[in-house]
Amino acid sequence: MKETLTLTTGQGFWSALIWAAAALATLLLAGLLWWRGRREYKRGTEQELPFLSGERAENPGVGALHLYWGLTEALRPVLERLRSWHSGVINDYAGWFVVILGIVLLLVLV
Numbered sequence: 001m002k003e004t005l006t007l008t009t010g011q012g013f014w015s016a017l018i019w020a021a022a023a024l025a026t027l028l029l030a031g032l033l034w035w036r037g038r039r040e041y042k043r044g045t046e047q048e049l050p051f052l053s054g055e056r057a058e059n060p061g062v063g064a065l066h067l068y069w070g071l072t073e074a075l076r077p078v079l080e081r082l083r084s085w086h087s088g089v090i091n092d093y094a095g096w097f098v099v100i101l102g103i104v105l106l107l108v109l110v
Helices: 016-035 069-074 076-085 090-109
Strands: 005-011 014-015
Touching: 014 016, 069 076
Parallel strands: none
Antiparallel strands: 005 014
């Protein structure tokens, strides 16, 4: 392999050609699976309706409050602390972003 096409790092090497070949192989595999799939789907029929235990529901939508209820209950202490830090002022968020970015850069570069 040509030395100009390989990026050598302290942890190994990175070759754009290998990544391009892997991406192409992944796309080919996905296309093959799609091509071999079943063709029974028909638009505008009952196949488009959600299946709710075989019963028709007039409004099958699920609200976000109900969808994420378990997650918010499990993380309630964390979310309460985050709400107490929330000020709503964009300058505060930009400042925190700069501080955290500086810390990450220090950790990465040192």
